[in-house]
Amino acid sequence: MNTTDINYSKTGKSRPPPANTVGLIGWVRTNLFNGLLNTCLTFISCYLLWLIIPPLLDWAIFNADFTGNVGRECTTDGACWAWLDQRIEQFLYGFYPAGSYWRVNLAILLLFPALAYVLFENLPFSNYGRWYSLAYPFLAAFLLVGGFGLEGITTDKFGGFMLNLVAGLSGIIFSLPIGILLALGRRSKLPAVRLLSVTFIEFIRGVPLITLLFVAIIILQLFLPPNVSVDQLVRVMIMITLFASAYMAEVIRGGLQAIPNGQYEAAQAMGLGYWQSMRLIILPQALKISIPGIVNTFIGLFKDTTLVIIIGLFDILGQARVLQTNPDWMGKVDHETYLLAAIFFFVICFSISRYSINLEKRLDTNRD
Amino acid sequence: MAEPKTSKSNVDQNVIEITALNKWFGNFHVLQDINLTVSQGEKIIICGPSGSGKSTLIRCINRLEEHQEGKVVVNGTELSHDLKDIDAVRSEVGMVFQSFNLFPHLTALDNCTLALIWVRKTPKADAEALAMEYLERVKIPEQAHKYPGQLSGGQQQRVAIARSLCMNPKIMLFDEPTSALDPEMIKEVLDTMIELAETGMTMLCVTHEMGFAKTIADRVIFMDEGRIVEENEPEKFFANPEHERTKLFLSQILAH
Numbered sequence: 306m307n308t309t310d311i312n313y314s315k316t317g318k319s320r321p322p323p324a325n326t327v328g329l330i331g332w333v334r335t336n337l338f339n340g341l342l343n344t345c346l347t348f349i350s351c352y353l354l355w356l357i358i359p360p361l362l363d364w365a366i367f368n369a370d371f372t373g374n375v376g377r378e379c380t381t382d383g384a385c386w387a388w389l390d391q392r393i394e395q396f397l398y399g400f401y402p403a404g405s406y407w408r409v410n411l412a413i414l415l416l417f418p419a420l421a422y423v424l425f426e427n428l429p430f431s432n433y434g435r436w437y438s439l440a441y442p443f444l445a446a447f448l449l450v451g452g453f454g455l456e457g458i459t460t461d462k463f464g465g466f467m468l469n470l471v472a473g474l475s476g477i478i479f480s481l482p483i484g485i486l487l488a489l490g491r492r493s494k495l496p497a498v499r500l501l502s503v504t505f506i507e508f509i510r511g512v513p514l515i516t517l518l519f520v521a522i523i524i525l526q527l528f529l530p531p532n533v534s535v536d537q538l539v540r541v542m543i544m545i546t547l548f549a550s551a552y553m554a555e556v557i558r559g560g561l562q563a564i565p566n567g568q569y570e571a572a573q574a575m576g577l578g579y580w581q582s583m584r585l586i587i588l589p590q591a592l593k594i595s596i597p598g599i600v601n602t603f604i605g606l607f608k609d610t611t612l613v614i615i616i617g618l619f620d621i622l623g624q625a626r627v628l629q630t631n632p633d634w635m636g637k638v639d640h641e642t643y644l645l646a647a648i649f650f651f652v653i654c655f656s657i658s659r660y661s662i663n664l665e666k667r668l669d670t671n672r673d
Numbered sequence: 674m675a676e677p678k679t680s681k682s683n684v685d686q687n688v689i690e691i692t693a694l695n696k697w698f699g700n701f702h703v704l705q706d707i708n709l710t711v712s713q714g715e716k717i718i719i720c721g722p723s724g725s726g727k728s729t730l731i732r733c734i735n736r737l738e739e740h741q742e743g744k745v746v747v748n749g750t751e752l753s754h755d756l757k758d759i760d761a762v763r764s765e766v767g768m769v770f771q772s773f774n775l776f777p778h779l780t781a782l783d784n785c786t787l788a789l790i791w792v793r794k795t796p797k798a799d800a801e802a803l804a805m806e807y808l809e810r811v812k813i814p815e816q817a818h819k820y821p822g823q824l825s826g827g828q829q830q831r832v833a834i835a836r837s838l839c840m841n842p843k844i845m846l847f848d849e850p851t852s853a854l855d856p857e858m859i860k861e862v863l864d865t866m867i868e869l870a871e872t873g874m875t876m877l878c879v880t881h882e883m884g885f886a887k888t889i890a891d892r893v894i895f896m897d898e899g900r901i902v903e904e905n906e907p908e909k910f911f912a913n914p915e916h917e918r919t920k921l922f923l924s925q926i927l928a929h
């Protein structure tokens with residue numbers, strides 16, 4: 306070992322970095338025990354984890370009850386998970402007819418390839434895949450609501466986490482393009498377009514979401530002719546989408562402002578039209594810069610879907626409350642049901658966040 | 674290009690005709706009574722102190738700036754609010770900027786093929802072959818698949834030149850193409866431009882590289898405070914400038 310080191314330096318060739326700066330030991334040294342303060346913080350963190358994690362695991366798993374038909378049968382001092390057996394389906398599907406759960410499952414299954422073709426490059430058949438992704442929202446709507454031979458299921462049967470997913474995903478799908486158009490509109494040279502965008506954005510942002518939802522549900526009905534009725538869930542989804550779009554527009558406008566004027570000029574000088582230069586040059590860069598803000602908005606939107614409770618639909622949080630007030634389980638499942646809902650939300654939001662970090666790295670063209 | 678030439682452009686070899694051009698930024702009269710005629714294949718160097726309107730003048734030629742008075746005719750097309758005319762002119766005029774303005778999210782090659790594919794509707798394979806040809810001409814074919822952020826300033830500027838040339842322009846505009854570069858990179862870009870000049874390209878170049886100007890220029894134009902103060906062949910322009918303002922400017926430029 307020593308001899309090779311000497312040889313390396315004698316011949317002036319490049320040598321590997323010192324052993325204590327690479328690998329696991331190097332990582333631990335630079336990240337955990339780098340200086341006194343850092344070392345103290347490491348120990349304090351370890352101590353806090355030690356305080357929190359073991360009791361939590363004891364409560365949630367090792368001392369928990371998993372069997373029983375009513376809350377009274379949960380006797381240990383751990384968590385009571387006995388309700389999962391009977392109630393998990395309602396947490397997932399709400400009051401969707403049990404015989405049609407497969408339709409929800411299929412819609413979710415079909416979602417993965419649709420997402421994959423949007424999110425990842427270099428997949429096989431990507432030409433067809435993109436079309437499939439575009440068709441997916443309609444396919445999913447057909448599966449969930451029925452029609453064309455499939456038994457119809459009204460949206461008031463939607464519930465549980467499936468409802469959060471439906472509202473959240475449709476919001477995500479539509480708020481990005483609407484946000485982009487609003488952001489471009491706000492920077493437009495045409496005064497009418499600009500005024501319209503600014504008014505829309507400022508109005509929607511200036512009002513609490515819950516107010517918008519009440520407007521959509523109660524006030525809108527006053528203006529619509531009595532025989533016309535727009536599905537309540539659709540109304541709520543539209544409002545959630547518009548609300549997120551307004552924030553999205555401002556996030557993207559920030560990205561647009563970061564693009565130097567030279568990029569617009571170079572595009573113009575090459576003869577690209579407005580939409581071409583936006584699509585090919587400006588937006589790819591602006592959206593890349595805006596990824597953290599866009600993801601922020603997506604996650605916010607996804608969590609806002611719990612507000613469907615105000616139209617009497619029971620999403621996963623609603624189902625938790627239903628169970629908490631059920632005489633059989635009352636007082637036994639408060640923490641458990643919320644924990645389950647939290648885990649569901651966390652998994653989705655955390656995945657979105659991880660994907661966005663991955664995307665940022667992939668789009669970083671300043672290094673290989 | 675195998676374009677049918679109109680009889681007009683055969684007789685009239687002036688590719689750019691600027692007459693009585695006036696432009697204001699707000700109340701600021703940035704270009705004042707500019708008259709300039711450029712004939713096919715001519716190389717024109719524009720110099721002058723900072724803020725004299727050099728950039729604004731050449732940006733009026735491809736309508737990156739709008740003028741309020743006068744006439745700008747490029748390749749037989751008068752620039753007006755007509756978007757078709759503007760597109761027609763832009764497809765004949767290439768422009769190279771001081772800050773390169775490459776598209777950072779695209780590789781060098783994609784920077785070159787973008788306009789071919791989307792403006793000229795060239796099939797992708799043909800566009801790439803053509804782009805590689807021009808990247809070879811500016812001597813960086815091996816950088817084709819790198820992103821601008823991975824290239825040196827000189828390399829970036831040469832990609833920018835190749836990108837403009839891909840569109841097979843009749844006229845090339847350069848706005849201080851070397852002033853953002855380190856000295857050792859200036860030469861590689863100037864060499865590229867000299868080679869381009871030798872192919873007979875019509876060039877308008879804002880630059881303070883006087884050696885370069887002497888090498889390629891047919892005419893040197895000196896601007897000050899929005900006017901063309903002096904306009905002459907390079908030998909006469911440098912040897913005995915007529916105006917006091919020009920002398921002062923040249924002495925300052927040559928001093929360092």
Ligand SMILES: Nc1ncnc2c1ncn2[C@@H]1O[C@H](COP(=O)(O)OP(=O)(O)OP(=O)(O)O)[C@@H](O)[C@H]1O
Pocket residue numbers: 698699701703721722723724725726727728729730
């Ligand atoms: N978009 C604009 N709005 C207002 N004023 C402008 C604008 N662009 C340029 N100007 C002004 O017009 C004048 C001429 O600018 P121009 O860029 O043409 O000068 P220049 O001769 O190219 O100078 P430099 O050598 O510094 O590039 C300057 O005083 C500048 O401040």
Ligand SMILES: [Mg+2]
Pocket residue numbers: 727728729848849
């Ligand atoms: Mg300038």
